Each structure stands twice: as C-alpha cells, then as structure tokens.
Amino acid sequence: MNKVLFGLLLFLLYGCISEKGTFKRSITIEEKNYLAKNDSLVKSFQGPSNSKQLYQTGNLIIRNSKDGYKIIKFGEWKEIKRLDNSIQTIVFYDESETVLKEIIYGPDGNPLVESTLKKEVSNQNNFLYYNTNVYHLYSDKLQSKGMNILAKNKKFIKDGTWEYFTRDGEFEKKVEFKSGKIIN
Numbered sequence: 001m002n003k004v005l006f007g008l009l010l011f012l013l014y015g016c017i018s019e020k021g022t023f024k025r026s027i028t029i030e031e032k033n034y035l036a037k038n039d040s041l042v043k044s045f046q047g048p049s050n051s052k053q054l055y056q057t058g059n060l061i062i063r064n065s066k067d068g069y070k071i072i073k074f075g076e077w078k079e080i081k082r083l084d085n086s087i088q089t090i091v092f093y094d095e096s097e098t099v100l101k102e103i104i105y106g107p108d109g110n111p112l113v114e115s116t117l118k119k120e121v122s123n124q125n126n127f128l129y130y131n132t133n134v135y136h137l138y139s140d141k142l143q144s145k146g147m148n149i150l151a152k153n154k155k156f157i158k159d160g161t162w163e164y165f166t167r168d169g170e171f172e173k174k175v176e177f178k179s180g181k182i183i184n
Contacts, residue, residue: 022047023060023071031062039064042074054079054088061095072097098128108138118147129159141169146177 026045027035034041040063049056058077063070072095079089086109092100104113111133118129128150134143146162157180164172176184 019050020071024069026060027062027069035062035064035069049079051079053082055082056080058093106135106137110138110140111135112137115148130156136167139167141165141167149179 023045026047027043031041031043040061043060043062044057045060046057047055056077056079058073059075061072061074063072073091073093074095074097075093077089077091077093078087080086081088087105089102089104091102094100099115099117101116102114103111106112113132113134115130115132118131130148130150131145132148133145135141136143142163142165144162144164146158147160148156149159150156158177159179160177162175162177164175166172175182
C-alpha cells in the first residue's frame with residue numbers, strides 16, 4: 001500500500017510533460033504582448049489536470065527564455081475532482097517549483113498523505129528531505145510517519161526512523177532505514 005501511495009505522490013508531484021503544453025496554450029495574446037515588453041508575469045490558471053477526472057487551479061510564473069517561455073507553478077495549487085468538486089490534492093510550490101508541502105486527500109475528505117519539505121541539501125546528490133505522514137484510509141489515524149528523500153531520479157526513498165501504528169492509532173513499531181533499506 002505504501003508503494004502505491006508514494007507512486008501516486010511522485011506522479012502528482014511531477015506530473016506529465018503535457019502539463020507544460022497546456023500551460024503554454026493558456027497564454028493569451030494580451031499576455032504575449034505584455035511578455036514582449038517585460039521579463040515575466042504571474043498568471044492565475046484553471047484548467048485540465050493530468051487526469052480527465054480532475055482540474056487544477058493555481059498561479060503560474062511565466063518568464064521569457066531563449067527557447068520561448070519558462071513556465072513554473074508557484075504558491076498553492078489544488079487538484080479538484082470534476083464530479084463533485086472535492087479537493088484531491090493541495091501542493092505548495094516555491095519560485096523554483098520545488099514542492100514545499102503536499103497533502104493528498106482520500107475519498108472521505110481526510111488526508112491520506114502529508115509531506116513537508118524538511119531541508120534542501122546542496123551537495124553532489126541534490127537530495128530533498130520530506131517529513132511524511134501516512135494515514136489509514138477512512139480514518140484520521142496515523143499509519144506511519146518518517147522521512148523520505150527525493151533523489152535525482154525523482155523516486156522517494158525512506159531514510160531514518162519510521163514509526164508504524166495500528167488502525168486504532170496505537171504505536172506498533174519503529175524501523176530504521178538507510179537509503180531505502182531496512183538496517184535494524
């Protein structure tokens with residue numbers, strides 16, 4: 001189950017390449033004229049998500065570049081289910097499109113996964129560290145919590161101490177990880 005949740009998290013964090021094309025097609029003639037005279041603009045976006053059942057809302061920063069436009073998500077972004085307008089995901093981005101926080105909601109409206117950027121490490125590995133809480137489905141009880149590393153290959157790897165809990169929220173066990181491998 002955790003692999004499925006983290007796969008979903010990864011997909012939602014980085015989306016499909018087609019998303020940038022959708023953003024580019026949303027630039028109006030007036031905005032293109034503005035960008036011809038200025039370096040950048042901030043624009044509100046509401047449109048399709050990577051899933052036909054969802055749409056997304058948030059702000060874009062559009063900058064001129066030698067290859068056309070550089071478009072990045074900034075601030076709070078929501079993915080919303082078209083059927084009932086329920087929020088599926090809320091993601092907070094900084095100006096370099098690094099995910100600062102992400103909350104994935106379950107069908108009952110409760111959070112399933114919450115990840116918050118803990119720290120950025122500027123070394124040869126360029127890892128991002130996220131404190132992550134995973135909740136039991138249809139409950140507000142913790143299932144597990146610990147730290148994930150987002151590596152260059154954009155895969156999440158458990159690192160450090162992870163705590164696991166029963167469906168009743170009672171502490172079950174601690175497991176130590178080093179680069180995704182159990183060490184105790």
